[in-house]
Amino acid sequence: MKELELIVRSLAEEAVKAQVIVVTGDTKVVNKGKCDKLFINTAGIGSVRKENRLVSKARNIQPGDLIIINGTIGDHGLAVMSARESFNFKTPVVSDCASLNHLIRQMLDQSSRVKFMRDPTRGGVATVLNELAGKTGLGIEIDESALPVTRGVTAMCELLGFDPLHIANEGKVLIVADPVEGDHILEIMKKNNLGKQSAIIGRITGDHPGKVMLKTETGGRRIIDSLTGDLLPRIC
Amino acid sequence: MQYIGEYRKKELILAISEELKKISKKEITLMEVCGGHTMAIHRFGLQTMLPHNIRLLSGPGCPVCVSSQYFIDTAIAYSKLPGVIITTYGDLIRVPGSVSSLEKEKANGHDIRIIYSVLEALEMARNNPEKQVIFLGIGFETTAPATAAAIIEAKKEKLSNFFVLSAHKVMPPVMKALVEEGIKIDGFIAPGHVSAITGTAIYNDLATVCKLGVVIAGFEPVDLMQAILMLVRQAESGSPKVEIQYRRVVQDEGNKIAQALLAAVFELKDDRWRGLGIIPKSGLKIRDNFSSFDAEKHFTVSVQEPVDPKGCICGLILRGLKTPNDCSLFAKTCTPSDPVGACMVSGEGTCATYYKYRS
Incomplete structure (x- = not known):
């Protein structure tokens, strides 16, 4: 019961923060042993403004457009993994769960040059970028040194052999924007608490169509693929 | 991060790349035999920084890739026994056996758990005395000492429910086997963590008898670029020898304590390698005085002699004799x-890498 109270309280707090109204709810009780913990399902309803109806469609994207993210990547996936698995090390990594509606509203209100938005959840930033490259038939170039990653996530990825680009996020939005307003959009994002570490991480290009290329910190280049299957800690 | 950042410095890597372009005249092929090296080369895009006359070839040093179908089939058979918990390093679970994989069996409800260290398997055995915990021991001289230490600890604690299915292997015999089969290379980028345990002497024959350069390398981009430079210098001057690039970790004589652990628990056996067949004295078997921890001695399962998948030419690819593009299964059924x-199994495998970069 204590756990339920805690969860309901944080539900309420988040709803206030996001200015979302919880309109209804229902509970189901099942036989003992048929459901070991609490499960919560939610469905949200919202509306897309007419002038922004293309932001989920990946149309009008052109070489030169910028790719922007609102902060550090990989935090959520690793936080969940370290809570779930029995790793013998402690990590300072915490989930980035957040409601992004205010941040997104501010961007869309103040700029008409946001061309595309997507939440890089399961499969991480790499998977969204590959979908985008596939859909547009254009290439994408990402600059590794521009990727915001916390020290904790970097260290855990080194230990487990993961790539932060493949790890799930919860409070992140990946944006494609017209370069004309790139700096302006970045400025708007940085004014919001959930966008303080926003960064331009790459751009759309006419080269290598359909592929996502990473310019590595060390000056090399490699292709970034989507995540296949689950992330597995590697032996070497 | 300290002790890593220094070895990823762009200026250093570019400087070595320039030096290579200046001094490298001959066409040379170098084989890296460690999955960790293959991974680092691709992760940092090092191939794009080498002159075209230097070719890198991936050898059979990914412990996951070389685990035999028979080993996977045996592990799957164990997982179906009542009261058994299978513990394994993560990347092994996707490896196909004859008809299934550990991942599929886990989805079928068998108790297969991913662990990060063999010590977690020991802990699981202590905490679940009613269960039998089997650890799937894979890896070379690098991971085998930890398995040996766990077995010694289990004996000390008189644990009767901890077992190891050993597919541990040693590095030199397979390298030699490749050379004897006539693979055309000029030198080896040798795995640094193997030599951290074994020291350098294991490669002396390769240099003196086979006339191949061997440079024991670390795993960061500067390490690998420097190792390639050392091998190119050897090739250009025609003086193959064993050298250590990974000085901050590897000593000539290796780690005596780990060597003693290995010798106490394991002895050499002829072992199966996926795609390469049986290589004499290339595997590690648990000695008789620790046989109560040997899963193969304790559990009886019947496993069919596996048949190699039809059309698969991994053996030839692992030997560097064919490329994935020569394979009829590549990017179609595989x-x-x-x-x-x-x-194709591990992200570091040659076929998986080709798949990623196919145009």
Whole structure:
């Protein structure tokens, strides 16, 4: 019961923060042993403004457009993994769960040059970028040194052999924007608490169509693929 | 991060790249035999920084890729026994056996758990005395001492429910086997963590008898670029020898304590390698005085002699004799999400790498 109270309280707090109204709810009780913990399902309803109806469609994207993210990547996936698995090390990594509606509203209100938005959840930033490259038939170039990653996530990825680009996020939005307003959009994002570490991480290009290329910190280049299957800690 | 950042410095890597372009005249092929090296080379895009006359070839040093179908089939058979918990390093679970994989068996409800260290398997055995915990021991001289230490600890604690299915292997015999089969290379980028345990002497024959350069390398981009430079210098001056690039970790005589652990618990056996067949004295078997921890002695399961998948040419690819493009299964029935052969299994395998970079 204590756990339920805690969860309901944080539900309420988040709803206030996001200015979302919880309109209804229902509970189901099942036989003992048929459901070991609490499960919560939610469905949200919202509306897309007419002038922004293309932001989920990946149309009008052109070489030169910028790719922007609102902060550090990989935090959520690793936080969940370290809570779930029995790793013998402690990590300072915490989930980035957040409601992004205010941040997104501010961007869309103040700029008409946001061309595309997507939440890089399961499969991480790499998977969204590959979908985008596939859909547009254009290439994408990402600059590794521009990727915001916390020290904790970097260290855990080194230990487990993961790539932060493949790890799930919860409070992140990946944006494609017209370069004309790139700096302006970045400025708007940085004014919001959930966008303080926003960064331009790459751009759309006419080269290598359909592929996502990473310019590595060390000056090399490699292709970034989507995540296949689950992330597995590697032996070497 | 300290002690890592220094070895990823762009200026250093570019400087070595320039030096290579200046001094490297001959066409040379170098083989890296460690999965960790293959991974680092691709992760940092090092191939794009080498002159065209230097070719890198991936050898059979990914412990996951070389685990035999027979080993996987045995582990799957164990997982179906009542009261058994299978513990394994994560990347092994996707490796295909004859008809299934550990991942599929886990989805079928068998108790297969991913662990990060063999010590977690020991802990699981202590905490679940009613269960029998089997650890799937894979890896070379690098991971085998930890398995040996766990077995010694289990004996000390008189644990009767901890077992190891050993597919541990040693590095030199397979390298020699490749050379004897006539693979055309000029030198080896040798795995630094193997030599951290074994020291350098294991490669002396390769240099003196086979006339191949061997440079024991670390795993960061500067390490690998420097190792390649050392091998190119050897090739250009025609003086193959064993050298250590990874000085901050590797000593000539290796780690005596780990060597003693290995010798106490394991002895050499002829072992199966996926795609390469049986290589004499290339595997590690648990000695008789520790046989109560040997899963193969304790559990009886019947496992069919596996048949190599039809059309798969991984053996030839692992030997550097063919490329994935020569294989009729490549990118058709054999893909990273549904691999047929060894080289497609791990992200570091040759076929998986080719798949990623195919145009």
